Amino acid sequence: MISIEHISQSLHEALSASLNSTLVLLIEMVIAGVLVIALFAVLGLVLVFMERKVSAYIQIRLGPNRVGYQGFAQTAADTLKLLIKEGLTPDGADKFLFNLAPLVVMVVAMLIMAPIAFTKGFQLWDINIGVLYVSAVSSISVIGILMAGWASNNKYSMLGAMRSGAQIVSYELSAGLSVITIVILVGSLSINDIIASQQNGWWIFKGHIPVMISFIIFVIAVTAETNRAPFDLAEAESELTAGFHTEYSGMRFAFFFLAEYVNIFVVCAIGATLFFGGWMPFHIGSWEAFNHVMDFIPGIVWFFGKIFSLIFLIMWFRWTFPRLRIDQLLNLEWKYLLPIAMFNLLLTTLMAITGFYFK
Amino acid sequence: MFIVDYIKTVYSTCKSLLSGMRLTGYYFFHHKEIITQQYPDVRLVMAERFRGEVVMTHDEKNEHRCTGCTACELACPNATIKIVTKQELQPDGKKKKALDTFVYHLELCTMCNLCIMACPTDAIKMAQTYEHSVFDRNQLTKKLNAPGSKLMEGVE
Amino acid sequence: MQYEEVATTEEGNLVINVGPQHPATHGVMHLVITLNGETILKVEPHLGYIHRSIEKMCESLSYRQFIYSTSRMDYLSAHINNHGCALAVEKGLQIEVPERAKVIRVLMDELTRVASHVLWWGAMAMDVGALTPFFHAFRERELINDIMEETCGARLTMNYMVPGGVMADLHPDFVRKVKDFVAFFRTKIDEYDTLITHNVIFQGRMKGVGVISAADAVSYGCTGPVLRACGVKCDIRKLSPYDGYEKLNFEEPLETAGDSYARYLQRMRELRESLSIIDQLIDNIPEGDFQAKTKAVLKLPKGEFYSRVETARGEFGVYIISEGGLTPYRIHFRSPGFNNLAALDHMARGQKIGDLVAIMGTLDLVIPDIDR
Incomplete structure (x- = not known):
């Protein structure tokens, strides 16, 4: 059976046979970079199209259906439109920061991609503190948003950026705490170790109620962290026109847009890794035959299936709920999510010490 | 009691949110509810009293x-x-x-x-x-x- | 939640122009808001962006002609505005309107009210950030528009009322279609409750926000659902019934809290009340003429004539001064939106920006109605 692991392995061997190790590393880095950028472009197209279709069906509409087969080329056409549009820089803006901000947001979204294991042995960077790295790097994106809001020299943008700052900084806490529950159960920060620990069942099933609670908290927190409705206060169309990216146009706007979707993809990938076993197929304890059948489905399919289910859940939220107010948003975090997450962490720790979970 | 009230609030919150999601979920999966008329393909028949x-x-x-x-x-x-x-x-x-x-x-x-x-x-x-x-x-x-x-x- | 009184110094506070082009204002309205962080210190509406001097225009139009222009004021209750104008002219000419025409008028008024409230519901949900209800609302509204189109000939600015009755008889399909619609809508209004009314986030955004006391609301001149949500009876259909509302058995729903949620519930209850009025009338449309015999050229006697009707937004008054000529000497329209907007500053002070949008949503502002 040809798997992605074999391809990357044989590529590495072929390169190593003829070239010295520095050059091999360099070539592999280039390949990885190209792959990440390609994944970005494809994800942008697919997720925007998915969002438009999901929203359309929920809103009893058809959605895009004219450009290409069933409208599949619609987002490509839109991207083309954004590419040839003029990118305006407002007169009173801080030009350097204004132009830098979309890049910061994009680069951060790209960086989080590094430790994600797409399938067995297919990972850009097998770092032993993968989870910590993700939660550390993801908080940099708030700097990009604040930069955009401040540099635009627009009151709406600044209000949006300030909201976003307050929001992301607070929700980072409960997202971190819910991630830590899994880290405690596994005893490792490495993404590969976390996935390997779910060989005989995913944590969401093995971990009893505490893991489920932490999963719910995780979903709420990452929805807020990616600025998605019902927590889209940073953009809040009916209040702040477009929030922090009011003044952006053309490709720089597209960068923000793309970064939003890539961020959703990444947090859902982390969620799938922590709670649903990453690329690990669905295994039930000692049902050998069943587990064997499940193994036939490649890991990458499992992984993307899980991610897109989570993305659909987040989109479903967006098209159902009204937006919260800024004080309610912070209330929810500090009065509900954070205490529950802390209490839950305590429970999980007890559970891990006593070994009271399915092994 | 405080804790009971707290749990009740959380429960009713979840219930109201989930019932809303069930409704939108219903519309997502039931495409027969779609009301879009694809205009240039489907021409409207105007009422006889319509003032054009x-x-x-x-x-x-x-x-x-x-x-x-x-x-x-x-x-x-x-x-x-x-x-x-x-x-x-x-x-x-x-x-x-x-x-x-x-x-x-x-x-x-x-x-x-x-x-x-x-x-x-x-x-x-x-x-x-x-x-x-x-x-x-x-x-x-x-x-x-x-x-x-x-x-x-x-x-x- | 009650907010503390905030100091109203201008020092270092942020001044933001909301509008004239802004997604929250549903049209070209301009609000200058003074902010302290996220908290609103002052809201100052600037009007005039869509002023078309309809009152002045009406002075050069005959009594048959001027009615159409009132559809362009509050375009969501175009029918009811036209009704008010027709009533004023009929009062002046002392025309007796046939029973059938009266029933048709009331039916159309209530259908318009339902259509207006349904659109308000969708737009209101959009203001607080839920985008889906808008499309669901339009599904029902389209059905009403289709009914209107069949009978009146237009979907939005129908111009169906004429002095002495209505322009044309009901379409043969009208009764069946209205019955179908009412049955369909009764199932959908429960969906509205599931989607928005019972939603915890929505209730959190609405409850205790934009509170106005009954006394304040009266002194600002608020009418309609805004005043009734403070517990003041002010329904013109009850206070000075016109065209057969006195014979109908309907209630005037009253909320007492005076906050945004009360205004929301008030309108939802009025939707159901309108449906029950349609139910009572749809099977009992009397036979007869749809229009009274009138002269070709209408001349109001010298004097002043006032009529008032209850539109979807509140009390709509038509005040005509006639010098006995072909055209009115002066016409004044008392539009509900203008006075309801006046209370916005009072309601929004000390709230957050997000609340301002929600409060504007519950006031159900139609900007051409405010500016005229």
């Missing part, structure tokens, strides 16, 4: 019923209609006022139907057209009586 634009009825002999009495012009609130009359020589040698040009400004019309109600001879009526956009505004000024048409026999 004012037209003048002509019969097969290219005769209309307008006597040029300007009742519609007077009834119009927006000066949409301008009637130009001429003096026509009757067979018996008398001169009689007759319609020369019925000018209709579609760009000014609000489709209020007052001209049609005012017309004593039912010469004009509302058509059910609805695609009125043009590139040049002058095209919206229309001449309603067909070229060479004349007044129908017996209409006074």
Whole structure:
């Protein structure tokens, strides 16, 4: 059976046979970079199209259906439109920061991609503190948003950026705490170790109620962290026109847009890794035959299936709920999510010490 | 008790949110509820009373019923209609006022139907057209009586 | 939640122009808001962006002609505005309107009210950030528009009322279609409750926000659902019934809290009340003329004539001064939106920006109605 692991392995061997190790590393880095950028472009197209279709069906509409087969080329056409549009820089803006901000947001979204294991042995960077790295790097994106809001020299943008700052900084806490529950159960920060620990069942099933609670908290927190409705206060169309990216146009706007979707993809990938076993197929304890059948489905399919289910859940939220107010948003975090997450962490720790979970 | 109230609040919150999600989920999976009409492919059938634009009825002999009495012009609130009359020589040698040009400004019309109600001879009526956009505004000024048409026999 | 009184110094506070082009204002309205962080210190509406001097225009139009222009004021209750104008002219000419025409008028008024409230519901949900309800609302609204189109000939600015009755008789399909619609809508209004009314986030955004006391609301001149949500009876259909509302058996729903949620519930209850009025009338449309015999040229006697009707937004008044000529000497329209907007500053002070949008949503502002 040809798997992605074999391809990357044989590529590495072929390169190593003829070239010295520095050059091999360099070539592999280039390949990885190209792959990440390609994944970005494809994800942008697919997720925007998915969002438009999901929203359309929920809103009893058809959605895009004219450009290409069933409208599949619609987002490509839109991207083309954004590419040839003029990118305006407002007169009173801080030009350097204004132009830098979309890049910061994009680069951060790209960086989080590094430790994600797409399938067995297919990972850009097998770092032993993968989870910590993700939660550390993801908080940099708030700097990009604040930069955009401040540099635009627009009151709406600044209000949006300030909201976003307050929001992301607070929700980072409960997202971190819910991630830590899994880290405690596994005893490792490495993404590969976390996935390997779910060989005989995913944590969401093995971990009893505490893991489920932490999963719910995780979903709420990452929805807020990616600025998605019902927590889209940073953009809040009916209040702040477009929030922090009011003044952006053309490709720089597209960068923000793309970064939003890539961020959703990444947090859902982390969620799938922590709670649903990453690329690990669905295994039930000692049902050998069943587990064997499940193994036939490649890991990458499992992984993307899980991610897109989570993305659909987040989109479903967006098209159902009204937006919260800024004080309610912070209330929810500090009065509900954070205490529950802390209490839950305590429970999980007890559970891990006593070994009271399915092994 | 505080804890019980707290849990009750959390429970009712979740319930209300989930019931909303169930509804949107229903619409997501039931495509028969979709109400989109794909306009250029599916043409609308307009109601017979729909007021699209004012037209003048002509019969097969290219005769209309307008006597040029300007009742519609007077009834119009927006000066949409301008009637130009001429003096026509009757067979018996008398001169009689007759319609020369019925000018209709579609760009000014609000489709209020007052001209049609005012017309004593039912010469004009509302058509059910609805695609009125043009590139040049002058095209919206229309001449309603067909070229060479004349007044129908017996209409006074 | 009650907010503390905030100091109203201008020092260092942020001044933001909301509008004239802004997604929250539903049209070209301009609000200058003074902010302290996220908290609103002052809201100052600037009007005039869509002023078309309809009152002045009406002075040069005859009594048949001027009615159409009132459809362009509050375009969501175009029918009811036209009704008010027709009533004023009929009062002056002392025309007795046939029974059938009265029933048709009331039916159309209530259908318009339902259509207006349904659109308000969708737009209101959009203001607080839920985008889906808008499309669901339009599904029902389209059905009403189709009914209107069949009978009146237009979907939005119908111009169906004429002095002495209505312009044309009901379409043969009207009764069946209205019955179908009412049955369909009763199932959908429960969905509205599931989607928005019972939603915890929505209730959190609405409850205790934009509170106005009954006394304040009266002194600002608020009418309609805004005043009734403070517990003041002000329904013109009850206070001075016109065209057969006195014979109908309907309630005037009253909320007492005076906050945004009360205004929301008030409108939802009025929707159901309108449906029950339609139910009562749809089977009992009397036979007869749809229009009274009137002269070709209408001349009001010298004097002043006032009529008022209850639109979807509140009390709509038509005040005509006639010198006995073909056209009115002066016409004044008392539009509900203008006075309801006046209370916005009072309601929004000390709230957050998000609340301002929600409060504007519950006031159900139609900007051409405010500016005229």
